[in-house]
Amino acid sequence: MRITWVQPEDLLPHELAASRDEGRDVTALAQRWTAAGGDLAPPVSGASPTPATPRLRALAVELLDAADALPAVDAADEPDDVAGLRASWPATWTLPTEVSYDRLHGGWLGRAVGCLLGKPVEKIPRQGIREILTATGRWPLRDWFTAQGLPAEVAARWPWNRRSAPTSLAENIDGMPEDDDLNYPLLALRVLETHGRDFTSADVAQAWLDWLPGGRVFTAERVAYRNLLLGFAPPESARRHNPFREWIGAQIRTDVYGWVNPGRPDLAAELAVRDAAVSHVRGGVHGAAWAAALAAAAPVATDVDQVLDAAEAVLPPRSRFAATVREARALGTGADDWEQVVDELYARHGHLHWVHVRNNAALVAAALAYGQGDLERSICAVVSGGWDTDSNGATVGAVSGALTGAARLPARWVGPLRNRLASSIAGFDGIGFDELAERTRALAGAGS
DSSP states (O other): OOOTTTOHHHHHHHHHHHHHHHTOOOHHHHHHHHHTTOOOSOOTTSSOSSOOOHHHHHHHHHHHHHHHHSOOOOOTTOOOSHHHHHTTSOSOOOSOOOOOHHHHHHHHHHHHHHHHHHGGGTTOOHHHHHHHHHHTTOOSOOSOOOOTTOOHHHHHHSOOOTTTHHHHSTTTOOSBOOOHHHHHHHHHHHHHHHHGGGOOHHHHHHHHHHHSOGGGOOHHHHHHHHHHHTTOOTTHHHHTTOTTTTBSGGGGSOHHHHHTSTTOHHHHHHHHHHHHTTTOOHHHHHHHHHHHHHHHHTTTOSSHHHHHHHHHTTSOTTSHHHHHHHHHHHHHTTOSOHHHHHHHHHHHHTTSOTTBHHHHHHHHHHHHHHHTTOHHHHHHHHHHTOSSHHHHHHHHHHHHHHHHOGGGSOHHHHGGGTTOBOOSSTTTTTBOHHHHHHHHHHHHHHTO
16 A cells, blocks of 8 residues: 655655755755665656655655755745735725625535536546547537546546546536535635634644544645644644645635635635645645635626736735736636647646646636636636646636526536535535535625
């Protein structure tokens, strides 16, 4: 058995890549690793094929410690604390702050629909997604994925996500199956209902340990979970031996913080930063704040440009993340050829891991601009673009669903959900999206 995302020999190649991306010189560390027989290629799915020898594993731990001890790069343009972020925020916000049940219900439903659409092809690269759809007569993507009519050789070349396909293909959908992209919003709802808006990063960490099974967390969250069990409290839980600190994990956790702060992206971002600090830094935190701000604007805005404007306003203006989403939004706005947009995104960000935050946020921003609030157009665009398909589908679906409202969402997309969500978080398994919307609206009203 190989436990993914935590073995030192698997973490180190990712750490070398992460440090280089941050501008730190890890040449000497990489040379020591390769001289000892270590592989510099990061494992795509979190674990190398065979365990390292005890000697090589010990060296990996030593080099991870050394990487953690390297001098920090200048982060003046990329603050990830509330005070640093707030310095560039507008003095006032102009969005409405009254939110309807229907718009919040649409956000929950849209998040589930987009996630479910992307589930079976998670980890399948873009070219594989297109080949599957072409072989089943569904390219360009405009419906659920199906195994019916899929040639055996295509299925063998691009195997479905084994955990997801049994419950997320068109012929099998019967309610919303469990997914971490829904588990985290549920947990955020519980944190808010338990601790109120003054919750701390420590409260979030304790909620993970109390309510979130360790086997349901991945990448940065799995490392942080391990660090918490080892006694490292936030923010150290995000920093020790964590090469995934600027990946997508925190970005998928924060929609509820926006939904309970309608029209106030700043308040949503503050809550998101506290949550993200358990497992992420810099770009990872910026992704969390951006997603929360999207969610704060979507249920009260009149169009997607208002939503994207509000979300960009909470970002450090000279950060890499802000530049990434601004550029991607420009590519998607008014585009006639979505594939050409995605080609350009891959040219700019294809060197990043498929679960990194910047490439995925770029795809989300471009798809939102391209889809202009239409649920089907938006989620189909982002999922067909590849990378983290279910997470990106969830974020794009949440925004377009909240912009549209539940009553106007297409029945052929929301009907298969059957108003039922599976979850491994106690107290939420089988819950209806209508109840989730009611509870979210109650929290939104409590903060007004």
